[in-house]
Amino acid sequence: MKKPVKIIHDCDPGHDDAVAILMAAVHPSIELKAVTVVAGNQTIEKTAVNALNVCSASGRCKNVPVSAGMSRPIVRRQVTAGDIHGVSGLDGPSFGLPDIELDPRHAVDLMIEILLSSDGDITVVPTGPLTNVAMALRREPRIAEKIERIVLMGGAYQLGNVTPSAEFNMYADPEAAHIVFTCGRPIVMMGLDVTRKARATPDVIARVKSLGNPQAVLFAEMMEFFAKTQREIYGWDGPPLHDPTTMAWLIDPGCVETKPMRVEIELRGELAYGRTCCDFFGLENSPDSRGGAMSGIQSVLDRPKGANALVAVDIDAARFWDIVYETFAMYGK
């Protein structure tokens, strides 16, 4: 049995974040060291309550600190996604009172504390805007060498979902994304290109719900709301379950095909602000291939050299849903 991967899950619950939390809390391949919360899908007050409710519903987080972090992006004006996740950020299910409380430490401080005291064997799993992770890297640069890997949901090398160019997590805090993508640590990027292939169709929802345990029923209740807004806005036959692709990769990396690419965040574009510009064909692999004025303009920013991320380019959707089903089955029949 391989050793579990120690993770800090940084999230903005969020229906798909909630499923990712429930997977991380129960799967033996993952040791959930902390849940840190960031503003994103909704305000920090709402995402923090949602994280508490979901961690409590898992029944597996009594010793997992849950802490609230950054309440707004580093530079840009705040955006949220109430149109997708509802006023509460987790509309649909109703929760009882959580049996855990927020940790009093700020999420950035908690992240730094855990990383500095670790053996450098922590994977950071962001599934929301990267504000907390970026602020931790700026507050305490020494944590970079303590991060074994960053496995994040966000970005796309093809179409965006909040603008034609940009995906929500990156768009919500592009400057934070730039800090993370230039931090020098190994990154695995689960972008919309693959998460859109992992759609929770009615058959998928019914299969997990048939397990009958409270967490599986909660999954179905959340998906029923999530499906409605995604159908209204994008016409999907089932909501793409973005964030749990990170946990599925940790459980079975073979379910996702990745390709090394240089990924840079557009910070100056009017139309492409927040886009993950992915060098799919390796056109700019060597620094001297950056011609023209752009190299001068961009020179005030750190720019990665060569590939700085493994970008997901395909997913075995059947295998992904088996992983989700098998994980929820671990909560009992």
Ligand code: RIB
């Ligand atoms: O674009 C999808 C991402 O934005 C997901 O993480 C979802 O929860 C929202 O945060």
Ligand code: CA
């Ligand atoms: Ca999210």
